[in-house]
Amino acid sequence: MTDVALEAGVSQTTVSFVLGQTAGSKLPQATRERVIKAAHKLGYSLPTLPASPMPVTSAVSCTIGIMVDQLSTTHDAVVAIEGARLASRNTGNVFLVAQMAGDPETENRTIEALKKADISALIYMAIFTRELIAPAFLGDLKIPVVLVNCHTEDCLFPSVVPSEIAGGENTTLHLIKHGHRRIATITGEHWQEATQDRLVGYRRALATADIPFDPELVVEGDWSTSSGYDATKKLLQIKNRPTAIFSQNDRMAIGCYEALKELGLDIPNDISVVGYDDEEVARHLHPPLTTSVLPHRAMGEWAIERLGIPFTPQERRFPITKVECPLVIRKSVAPPKAN
Incomplete structure (x- = not known):
């Protein structure tokens, strides 16, 4: 859009x-x-x-509850909800959205309120991709339940998450195809599933191209612009510094841009930069940032489509659906300078 x-x-x-x-x-x-x-x-x-x-009154098929752990701190949940709304535009589904904020007591009160509203299905959504310890009430509900951006170890519910390993791999391969072999990455916090998976993808791409993994080229950030700035400064102090930097989100890429420009380095002629998430700001950086789409809208659409399919598990388990994180190529990548 x-x-x-x-x-x-x-x-x-x-x-x-x-x-x-x-x-x-x-x-x-x-x-x-x-x-x-x-x-x-x-x-x-x-x-x-x-x-x-059609008038909404004649098109309504069901009322769908959406429980999400955060709405106010990130736009990702809103994008997923919009995807669900667009997928429902011809059905007249009504959505009741509630924020849980990670509090079990609030969750219990919330589900009771949604049940009183006679919801026909529930979308349970997390902002940070993670394995979920499912609240007991999810298993007790007599209505379809789908998980968005989270999953459970026992796979008792249909769930959808971004294909983060493939996303990290494709992003790194894009740099390799441009001739880069000294590729650094600025990660998010190490405990997060997205960080771990994107790093796995990064390492897979290096291995595929027979490029040795160098732990010195991996610097941990915390998803913030400031951490991207600090991590870039650290990477530039390496004796054999990188020719490309894979920032694992766009906000850290902004900090990366600022650090490089502060030192008089041109993007992409001196150092190439790629991001992740495809936030709106990526289009307006100079140069525009090559980045991967975090597919919250597609996951919201998937949730509605999945609710229209009979809930028949395979051997009492529902496979986890993974949605592609496509690369959006812009102008922040070029071949490395010849030595």
């Missing part, structure tokens, strides 16, 4: 209203046509929507 908004010269909200045919949005027809034209120009295939949306 950001790409279409930039092409059409409108806001992301306007794009959402047009593509979702949001009721009551009094947009000029010319604006609608401009958004649709921009989407086609960028190669997006638009869904076939009904000429006139």
Whole structure:
């Protein structure tokens, strides 16, 4: 939606209203046509929507509860909820969204309130990808339950997570294909599943290209811009410094950009940089940042699609679905300078 908004010269909200045919949005027809034209120009295939949306009262199929651990500290949950809404645009599903904040007592009160609202299904969502110790009430519910961005060891519920190992591998391979062999990575906090998986992917890519792993080229950050700045300064002090840096999120990549520019280094001619997440700021950095999409919208869409499939486990287990983190190629990568 950001790409279409930039092409059409409108806001992301306007794009959402047009593509979702949001009721009551009094947009000029010319604006609608401009958004649709921009989407086609960028190669997006638009869904076939009904000429006139049905009244919500006749289209409602069920009320879906969404429980998420955080809403206020990150936009990721909102993106996933929007994906669920768009996937439901022709069904009339009603969503009741509640934030849990990691408190068991709040969770119990929340599920009781949702049950009183007569929800027909539940989407249980985590912000940080992780293995979940499922609350007891999930197993007691007599309605379908899906997990978004989390999973359980026993796989008792259908779940979806980003394909982080493949994402880390593809990002690193992109740098290798440009001729880089001294590739550093700035990780998130080591205890997080996303950090561990992206690092596994990074190491796999190096091994595939027969590049020895150098622990000196791995610096831990904490996902913040400041940690990306500090980690880059540390990497540049290495005697045989890297020619490329894989920042494991876009915010740390911003700090990386600032550190490199402060030292008079050009991106990508002196050092290439790639990020992860594809936040909106990645498009507006100079140069625009090559990064991988964190597929929260696609995971929200998956949740709705999965709720429409009979809940029949395979040998009492539901396989974990992994959604691709596609690489968005921009202008922050170039071949390394010849020595």
